[in-house]
Amino acid sequence: MSLRSRFALAFAAVGAAVAVTVGVLSYLAASDRVFAEVDRTLRSTTVALTRGMEKRKERDPADTVGQSPAGQNPVNRSPAPFPGLDLPAPGGEAAPQPVLQAVGRDGTPIRLSGPLEKLPVSDAARALAASGEAGQSDTTEIDAGGHSYRLLTTALGESRGALQVAVQVDQTRQVLAGMARQIAAVSLAVMLVAAAAGRLLAGRVTRRLARLAEVAEEVSTDGRVTHDATEPVGGRDEVGRLSASFSRMLGRMVAAREAQERLVHDAAHELRTPLTSLLANATVLHRVGELSPDSRDRLLDDIQHETRELGHLVDELVELALAGRRGETEEPVDLAEVARRAARRVYRRTGRLVHVDADDSVVRGSSQGLERAVGNLLENAAKFDADGGEPIEVRIRQGAVTVHDRGPGIAAADTSRVFDRFYRADSARGLPGSGLGLAIVHDVAEAHGGSVSAGPRPGGGAAVGFTVSRSRLLPASGPRSEAVAAD
Known part of the structure; x- marks a missing residue:
């Protein structure tokens, strides 16, 4: 029924x-x-x-x-x-x-x-x-x-x-008896009128529900969502609110599916290069006995390099795919302490000193995700500022984290694209990396209601960072009167 x-x-x-x-x-x-x-x-x-x-x-x-x-x-x-x-x-x-x-x-x-x-x-x-x-x-x-x-x-x-x-x-x-008959007739008439009114009102209510049911069945059948399906059916009552929520959910599904398809396409493209190189090297290995010792060493070094790059790319892909889907419990996070931990890790990996200049910003969010974002910014700065003449600087003010380096900087044409997945500027073609580090920073900032930014640093270099929504700022955990250096 x-x-x-x-x-x-x-x-x-x-x-x-x-x-x-x-x-x-x-x-x-x-x-x-x-x-x-x-x-x-x-x-x-x-x-x-x-x-x-x-x-x-x-x-x-x-x-x-x-x-x-x-x-x-x-x-x-x-x-x-x-x-x-x-x-x-x-x-x-x-x-x-x-x-x-x-x-x-x-x-x-x-x-x-x-x-x-x-x-x-x-x-x-x-x-x-x-x-x-x-x-x-x-x-x-x-x-x-x-x-x-x-x-x-x-x-x-x-x-x-x-x-x-x-x-x-x-x-x-x-x-x-006549009165009883009249009452029975009136009761029957009232019942029929109530049934007709109920059917009319139910038609107005269920018409929108039927539309939602049709869309849900369409999505569950072939998984495709049309543009019309994401448009609310209207109304300010509970059905209207359900329709609006349902439309927003479908919109997110469409965005997630498009992002997933882009990720798969880009990942396939990026994986093709190291896999092709490994395949070529594996083919050469069949004639390893014909190679000179120097050629064999270069071949093995190339295989090791491509394998490391492939492993790094897979790690980045996994991290990017899981970003925002870990279901971590949000907690108060001291951004200065997050920056210190990330700086110590970068120092162990690259030997680069990091100078942390932080205020008392404490935010509500994911500690692991924020540390990952700061770490990616620092590793990106260490990669482009290879000379290491000056320490990398992390500046934290009111939930905004900015990393300054003295590298070649970012061209104006690349400023709007550096946070895209797998995007690599011309100056970064010969450097190691997958082009996913800043994309992860973008996803972490978006998950915390913030935004990302990139631009030149006064005096040379680049200033890249992200912000957290001001609604996530919590009361200060303690004053900081001087900058902190992490090594």
């Missing part, structure tokens, strides 16, 4: 539940109100009948309900209604004549007036007639003469019997 159909059924169920609940409560309230009015009529009639009997008793003290002095039935002596009896109609409207009946203390029914010859006497009515207290009553509904009656039995007390008053309620039942 589709989500739209489920929404429609849910709306219909809620609408039906509300309509039925309101209808049932309305029916019960109306029924109680109507029968309360009928019962009031029965009580009024009983009171009027009792008053009439009291007046008769004043004129004839020997007259009692169920027994007379001569043993005669009072009905035989006085079949007409009692004097003073004023019979009201339910609701003040014309209604069938009520049935009046007395019940002797022995349970014998005595007809007083009305369209029926006799009302049925139940066990409860006999108990009231025999031993009920004055005013004690019982209300029930009976079927007699093909009609429904509401019957009120009231005890006279002191074993004098009871009075019964019944009024026909067929018309009342018909009115209530």
Whole structure:
């Protein structure tokens, strides 16, 4: 079942539940109100009948309900209604004549007036007639003469019997039945309207969800993401937010896939050169016995050099592929301490002195990634500043790390491309390296919300560095009043 159909059924169920609940409560309230009015009529009639009997008793003290002095039935002596009896109609409207009946203390029914010859006497009515207290009553509904009656039995007390008053309620039942049918019809109409409204609203909601589902299925089927798929479907509600997040996710997937394809293409191109050289050297090794000792030495040196370059390139590729995907826990990082560790490592590898001039910048980020970025900058500077006349300088200010060297500098045409993968300027063609070191610096800076920069250094050389987002700066861990040299 589709989500739209489920929404429609849910709306219909809620609408039906509300309509039925309101209808049932309305029916019960109306029924109680109507029968309360009928019962009031029965009580009024009983009171009027009792008053009439009291007046008769004043004129004839020997007259009692169920027994007379001569043993005669009072009905035989006085079949007409009692004097003073004023019979009201339910609701003040014309209604069938009520049935009046007395019940002797022995349970014998005595007809007083009305369209029926006799009302049925139940066990409860006999108990009231025999031993009920004055005013004690019982209300029930009976079927007699093909009609429904509401019957009120009231005890006279002191074993004098009871009075019964019944009024026909067929018309009342018909009115209530018609009301029940109307309520059922209204409930059905409300249910249908709720279902239609639910389907309409669900269509507006699920139309956007269906679009997202189609895009997800398309991506999961062939892995391709079209430009249209990255466009949000609109809206400010939860579905709109989901669509916007989904579109951003697809955009990142597209960017990641394009970056992956570029990396594979560039890596294949860069790997081809050392592999071709190694293959050529391996071919020459088949005739190693024909080579002079100097040629063999040069051949072996070339193989070792190409192997080292290949291993270095593979390491850089792995590092670049894993950059930003390690899932490292971010922590407070002291940039000055990071620079010291990187400087000591560069000194061990190259013998170059590094001068660290740092403030108290402490940032929230990846310690390993930041150290890798600073180390790459220092190694790049050591490679181009081969003379080593002056120490390499690391300057750290407010989350910005800049490495200064006294090498040949960076040409203006190369400034915007030095951080591209595998890019190597003309001046660096003969130097070792894979062209990935600064690309890794770029990825680390981007992962920390910063940027990279490269340009000439005043007085000659280059100034290359990166920044960390200022939102990642933390309170200072301690003041530093002088530069620190690492060796």
